[in-house]
Amino acid sequence: LGDLAGTFDVQVLDECASTNSVLMDATPADDGRIHVVVVERQTAGRGRRGRQWQSWPGGSLTFSTLWRFAPGAPVPAGLSLVAGLAVVRALEILGVQGLQLKWPNDVLVHGHKLAGILVELLPGRGRTPAAVVGIGINLHLPAGTRIPDQPAVTDLGEHVATLPDRNRLLAAVLTELYALFDTYAAAGFPALRGAWQQRNAFADLPVRITGDGNEMTGICAGVDDDGALLLRTDTGLTRILTGEVSLRAA
Ligand code: ATP
Known part of the structure; x- marks a missing residue:
């Protein structure tokens, strides 16, 4: 982790329902450290809108x-776009x-899904607002x-x-993640928009947006x-x- 070592508190679990839930249920102390939960066997991994995220002991990297x-x-x-970019980098x-x-939250290789990201916001509750960023990467299915x-899938x-x-x-993903979060906090998404668009799987391609009761088709013109x-x-x-919609090839 280079310069970041020592600032991390990494909890390694054999099993849990969801690494996002572990962090959301027991919001760690605001002690200046970066809190991470990594698990071998995730039994109820979530995607967006109640979807399931699957992982395999030994075959996945699953953490939040x-x-x-x-x-x-x-x-x-x-x-979630920034987190995806960090995984890619x-x-x-x-x-x-x-x-x-x-868009908004998947990492693909040549059109096949390699990794998923689920960002869930923790309301301020009188403290510093926070987001739980969950990442699952397929290593060997x-x-x-x-x-x-x-x-x-790949x-x-x-x-x-x-x-x-x-x-x-x-360590590599966390290093990129926190480097990009710093940029994002300081300069906002415009500072990362170009890098995201360079890797946009659907740039200038026809796409269909579904999920909020409507369906729209058009050409993906970036973000x-x-x-x-x-x-x-x-x-x-x-x-x-970003919200209750999904993007598909049209
Ligand atoms: P989509 O990715 O289909 O556009 P989404 O962004 O709403 O939809 P996510 O919440 O990112 O989906 O991820 C959940 C979906 O990912 C599941 O419904 C399933 O289809 C797929 N999925 C679950 N586990 C894996 C995995 N290990 N690798 C690839 N895809 C998976």
């Missing part, structure tokens, strides 16, 4: 960290090629694995000659300074805010 930000900072909106440093980002609703083993040691991978998706339709540009 609690990030505190200044009260009133306009940071939460783009947070850490994996790029390890030599993985073909990494892409899918058991043969024949099928994931509901997700035909295009693992790191398909893209590197030797799987990275999980401790090193965790704006808040991290909202820009959809080009016959009537112009529409901003789609």
Whole structure:
């Protein structure tokens, strides 16, 4: 972790329902350290909107960290995009090629889902507001694995000659994560927008947005300074805010 070593409190668990829940239920003391929970067996991993996140003992890296930000900072909106970018940068440093980002919260390799991110905000409760950022990375999926609703899945083993040691991978992702969080807190999403767009899996491609009772199709025109998706339709540009919607190829 380089300069960051010593500022981390890493809790390693054999099993838990959800690493996000561990941090949300027992909000760690605001002691200046960065709190991380990493687990071998996650029994009730969550995605967005009640979806499940699957992981395998020995075959996944599953962890969450609690990030505190200044009260009133306009940071939460783009947070899952920043977290995705951090995962991509850490994996790029390890030599993985073909990494892409899918708005708002997925990491893909050549169109196949490699990692998922779930950001959940902890309301201030009179303290510094915080977000729990959960990250799951597929390292080696058991043969024949099928994931509901997700035909295009991949693992790191398909893209590197030797799987990275999980401790090193965790350290690499945390290092990128907190470097990008610093930038984000200081300069907002505009400072990271270009880097995100460079890896946008759907840049200039037709997409379908579903999930809030409506369906919209258009051309993916990137993201704006808040991290909202820009959809080009016959009537112009529409901003789609992160929330109850999903993006699909059209
Ligand atoms: P989508 O990723 O389909 O656009 P979403 O962003 O709402 O939808 P997430 O909340 O990011 O989905 O992740 C949950 C979904 O990811 C699950 O519904 C399942 O389809 C898929 N999934 C679950 N576990 C894994 C895994 N280990 N690898 C890849 N995909 C997974």
